[in-house]
C-alpha cells in the first residue's frame with residue numbers, strides 16, 4: 001500500500017523465489033550464454049561498466065566465471081551524481097571480489113563539454129541524467145572497439161518491461177546476460193554465486209542525479225513491480241485480480257501497464273517505412 005513517502009509496497013508480494021537447483025540452472029545458462037556470444041562474435045574479451053550496484057556486480061561475476069578474469073575489463077565511471085561508497089564498492093568488486101583489470105574514468109568533463117556545446121539543457125535533470133548515462137556508453141564502445149571486445153549490458157527483465165533505462169545509454173550494449181531475471185531474482189542469484197549480502201541487498205539506484213532511487217522514481221518497490229510484471233504483464237492475470245492478490249491499489253497495476261505500453265519503442269529496432277518498390 002502507499003506509504004508516507006508515496007512508494008507503493010505490496011502487502012503480499014508474489015513469490016518469485018528460485019530453488020537452489022533453479023539457481024544453479026540459471027547460473028549455467030547465463031555463463032553459457034556469455035561464452036556463446038563471445039564465440040559467435042569471434043572475440044575473446046568483454047568490457048562493461050561497474051557501478052557498485054547489484055546488476056553490474058552479478059554480470060561481471062558471471063562473466064569471470066564464463067571467460068576467466070583476464071577476459072573481463074571493468075570501467076568505473078563516476079560523475080558528480082554518484083555516491084562515493086557506490087564507486088568504492090565498484091572498485092571493491094573489481095579488486096577484491098573478481099581480481100579483474102579496470103579503469104576509473106571521470107565523466108564530469110565529458111558531460112560539461114556537451115553542456116557547453118548545448119547550454120539550453122543545463123538544469124534539465126532528466127536530460128542531463130540521460131547524458132551522463134550515454135557518456136558511459138560512448139566510453140564502453142571506445143574501449144570495446146580498441147580491445148576488440150563485446151560490451152556487456154546489465155539490463156534485467158523488470159527494467160526492460162517498463163523501459164526503465166536510457167535508450168542508447170545503458171541500453172546500448174551487445175547483449176544483456178541477465179535479461180531473463182526479475183530484479184529480486186538478480187539479488188537471489190547474486191547471493192547464490194557468492195556476492196556479499198551488503199552488495200546484493202543494496203537499494204537500487206540509477207544514480208542519474210544525486211539521491212535518485214528506482215523505487216522513488218517509479219513509485220513502487222521492486223517486490224511490487226516484479227509481482228505486477230509476473231502476474232499481470234507476463235502472466236495475463238487481470239488487473240483487478242492482480243491488485244487483490246498482492247494487496248495494492250489497482251492504480252499501481254495500471255501504472256505498470258502504462259509504463260510497459262509506452263516503452264514498447266525501447267524494445268524494438270528503430271522503425272522505418274516499408275520500401276515503396
Ligand SMILES: Nc1ncnc2c1ncn2[C@@H]1O[C@H](COP(=O)(O)OP(=O)(O)OC[C@H]2O[C@@H]([n+]3cccc(C(=O)O)c3)[C@H](O)[C@@H]2O)[C@@H](O)[C@H]1O
Pocket residue numbers: 126130133159163164165166167168169170205206207208214217262265
Ligand atoms: N513512442 C515513441 N516512439 C519512439 N521513440 C520514442 C517514443 N517515445 C519516446 N521516444 C524517444 O525516447 C526518448 C526517451 O527515452 P530515454 O531517452 O531513454 O529517456 P526516458 O525514458 O525519459 O528516461 C530514462 C528513464 O530510465 C531511467 N534509467 C535510466 C538509466 C539507468 C537506469 C537504471 O536503472 O540504472 C534507469 C531514468 O531514471 C528514467 O526514468 C525520447 O526523447 C524520444 O527520443
Ligand SMILES: Nc1ncnc2c1ncn2[C@@H]1O[C@H](COP(=O)(O)OP(=O)(O)OP(=O)(O)O)[C@@H](O)[C@H]1O
Pocket residue numbers: 048049050051052053054055056057075076077078079082136154170202203204205206207
Ligand atoms: N558510475 C558508473 N560507472 C560505471 N558504470 C555504471 C555507472 N553507473 C551505471 N553504470 C552502468 O549502467 C548499468 C545500469 O545501471 P543500474 O543502476 O541499472 O544497475 P546497477 O547499478 O548495476 O544495479 P542497481 O540497479 O541495483 O543500482 C550498471 O549496471 C553499470 O553497468
Ligand SMILES: [Mg+2]
Pocket residue numbers: 051053054204205206207
Ligand atoms: Mg545502479
